[in-house]
Amino acid sequence: MIADFARELFQQGLTTTFALAGGDFPGGGQRGVKMKVAMGQFAVSREWQENTAICRGLMQDALAAGADLLVLPEGVLARDIADPDLVLKAAQPLDGPFVSQLLETSKGNALTTMMSVHVPTQDNKAHNVLIALRNGEIIAQYVKLHLYDAFAMQESQRVNPGDAVPPLVEVAGMKVGLMTCYDVRFPELARRLVLDGADVLVLPSAWVKGSLKEMHWELLTSARALENTCYMVAVGECGLRNIGNSLVIDPLGVVIAKAPECAALVFAELDPARIAYARSVLPVLENRRFARPELQSL
Numbered sequence: 001m002i003a004d005f006a007r008e009l010f011q012q013g014l015t016t017t018f019a020l021a022g023g024d025f026p027g028g029g030q031r032g033v034k035m036k037v038a039m040g041q042f043a044v045s046r047e048w049q050e051n052t053a054i055c056r057g058l059m060q061d062a063l064a065a066g067a068d069l070l071v072l073p074e075g076v077l078a079r080d081i082a083d084p085d086l087v088l089k090a091a092q093p094l095d096g097p098f099v100s101q102l103l104e105t106s107k108g109n110a111l112t113t114m115m116s117v118h119v120p121t122q123d124n125k126a127h128n129v130l131i132a133l134r135n136g137e138i139i140a141q142y143v144k145l146h147l148y149d150a151f152a153m154q155e156s157q158r159v160n161p162g163d164a165v166p167p168l169v170e171v172a173g174m175k176v177g178l179m180t181c182y183d184v185r186f187p188e189l190a191r192r193l194v195l196d197g198a199d200v201l202v203l204p205s206a207w208v209k210g211s212l213k214e215m216h217w218e219l220l221t222s223a224r225a226l227e228n229t230c231y232m233v234a235v236g237e238c239g240l241r242n243i244g245n246s247l248v249i250d251p252l253g254v255v256i257a258k259a260p261e262c263a264a265l266v267f268a269e270l271d272p273a274r275i276a277y278a279r280s281v282l283p284v285l286e287n288r289r290f291a292r293p294e295l296q297s298l
Contacts, residue, residue, distance in 0.1 A: 043239030
């Protein structure tokens with residue numbers, strides 16, 4: 001059954017896609033535990049109350065569809081392309097009303113929901129914090145390491161970087177590594193997470209439109225999945241400024257689910273057997289020579 005929020009999306013001409021991928025490929029496990037992931041793509045508005053309602057609706061719809069993990073975009077608290085300072089003016093602590101309402105929605109079930117929000121700091125800036133919610137609690141958080149000071153943007157004017165490697169979160173028997181948007185351009189972080197045990201990388205994003213940017217998005221996310229033989233779940237914001245096009249990419253670089261440019265709720269299955277197969281035929285993690293102590297100084 002599709003929940004009320006999904007029906008409302010349909011009435012607006014938007015999409016909810018049940019694109020289950022898993023098992024019908026070499027190395028796909030016909031039996032055993034798989035993770036069902038949902039990508040909740042939408043355009044973030046300037047009103048945090050409106051964004052709260054959208055996030056809660058997506059959580060309810062993902063739960064109704066049996067998802068284990070829901071990934072939402074970056075900076076979902078509030079945004080306005082005409083007012084870049086809104087991320088500061090609208091920033092809330094993690095015990096503020098925005099996150100508190102989402103925690104209330106998460107109670108009493110096993111769905112894990114991930115997104116990033118802006119949290120105020122003492123120097124009148126903010127941290128871009130990726131949070132993982134489950135059953136009424138924040139079970140993990142990560143402060144974005146790499147700030148988007150590129151393509152005429154300057155995230156560091158308003159945001160302070162983090163200084164710690166992201167944690168891993170276990171979901172449906174698989175380990176999930178946390179990254180945020182611009183982090184995808186730095187392969188060292190993805191490799192560190194996979195060496196720490198990540199089977200899946202998640203990437204909440206607000207990927208800005210521009211020359212070659214859609215190509216960069218698919219190329220970089222596919223590369224991180226392929227070079228690490230892991231899954232990538234990259235969820236973008238849609239709307240006037242951002243490209244949408246959320247993706248699930250498998251450990252051999254195959255795009256197994258993709259959202260359009262508009263608001264969408266897209267599902268896919270992640271199969272641990274596919275990871276094992278990819279690593280058996282493409283053992284790059286074992287073959288890498290920089291893993292050897294004598295090459296660490298190169």
